[in-house]
Amino acid sequence: MKKVLFISSVASMIYLFNMPNIKLLIKNGYQVDVACNFKKGNACSNEEVLILKEQLKNLDVNYYQIDFERDVKKLFKNGKAYFQVLDLVKKNNYSFIHCHTPIGGVCGRLAGKTTGTKVIYTAHGFHFYKGAPIKNWLLYYPVEKILAYYTDILITINREDYQLAKRFKAKKIVYVPGVGINTNKFNCLEVDIDQKRKKLGLNKDDFVILSVGELSKRKNQEVIIEALSKLKNPQIKYLICGQGDLQEFLINKAEELNVNVEFLGFREDIPEICAITDLFAFPSSQEGLPVALMEAMAAGLPVVCSKIRGNTDLVEDGKGGYLVDSNDSDGFANAIKKLYKNIDKRHNMGSYNA
Numbered sequence: 001m002k003k004v005l006f007i008s009s010v011a012s013m014i015y016l017f018n019m020p021n022i023k024l025l026i027k028n029g030y031q032v033d034v035a036c037n038f039k040k041g042n043a044c045s046n047e048e049v050l051i052l053k054e055q056l057k058n059l060d061v062n063y064y065q066i067d068f069e070r071d072v073k074k075l076f077k078n079g080k081a082y083f084q085v086l087d088l089v090k091k092n093n094y095s096f097i098h099c100h101t102p103i104g105g106v107c108g109r110l111a112g113k114t115t116g117t118k119v120i121y122t123a124h125g126f127h128f129y130k131g132a133p134i135k136n137w138l139l140y141y142p143v144e145k146i147l148a149y150y151t152d153i154l155i156t157i158n159r160e161d162y163q164l165a166k167r168f169k170a171k172k173i174v175y176v177p178g179v180g181i182n183t184n185k186f187n188c189l190e191v192d193i194d195q196k197r198k199k200l201g202l203n204k205d206d207f208v209i210l211s212v213g214e215l216s217k218r219k220n221q222e223v224i225i226e227a228l229s230k231l232k233n234p235q236i237k238y239l240i241c242g243q244g245d246l247q248e249f250l251i252n253k254a255e256e257l258n259v260n261v262e263f264l265g266f267r268e269d270i271p272e273i274c275a276i277t278d279l280f281a282f283p284s285s286q287e288g289l290p291v292a293l294m295e296a297m298a299a300g301l302p303v304v305c306s307k308i309r310g311n312t313d314l315v316e317d318g319k320g321g322y323l324v325d326s327n328d329s330d331g332f333a334n335a336i337k338k339l340y341k342n343i344d345k346r347h348n349m350g351s352y353n354a
Helices: 011-017 019-027 046-058 075-091 102-115 134-150 159-165 193-199 221-231 247-257 270-275 291-298 329-341 343-353
Strands: 003-007 031-036 062-065 094-100 118-123 153-156 173-175 207-212 236-241 261-265 279-282 303-306 321-324
Touching (some): 003 075, 094 102, 102 134, 118 134, 159 173, 279 291
Parallel strands (some): 003 094
């Protein structure tokens, strides 16, 4: 039986983006193995990691703990992770390796080069991009350029990355616009809006803004809190679904600025929460092609989001929402104010997105 190895530095990359790929390969007769860090660094909850393990077990997928570190400066620990991957690849006759995330991509491609195994690398958003810090270009760009020589297929998921990737010498470079979403979760949904709002502690007349994503500097929820503090409107309620290292910081920020924010943590009812929401806010400083934004659009929500790669692939400024510089709290405040005051515009933008 042909065998394939999926590599990611974090289990959440497998859980959130790769289960359909794994199922498709199994359906086509492949044995699939997964190697990632199940213990730390994940954007999903511990409960979701356990769900992932159970799903893999039910599919007869072998999974392996690899001690990847997301911090690229931890060279010794990631060196150890590389040898864990290399040992795994040497013990198995994989038809190909499909690697994800920067560290997973480095280890997977080096292991593929050493063992002569074909490698596919999916770039879920290069760390060098328009507006990125110069250190990102100095570190990540040359690494990707060199490793492209050891890459059989380099998959990019947004237009900016695809243009950059064409500078590299991978054997094949393709553009695939994201991993896709199941729109039926949003189109075939019946929700008692008043009841759902009541369960979440919201009033019928509240103007609800929703963000979904890891509580992190990269997801940048802080700028929405700052924007709402400028509006000083107690009727606006901000819901954040997700968890992460910045939760305590963001809670303190909201209290300091007297902004109504509900931190809902890990949720399995995102489609239902979208149904009771008036506006989706997505202020990330860096993205590949964001699933959370695609899902909000599929739910028929107008959006205010950062004007960055990935977001601009999805949102047309002034049609499906407003694009704002990621650190411009005044710009976000103005965009939110426009949509708060104009229900027709909200409906038209939401319909355009759906």
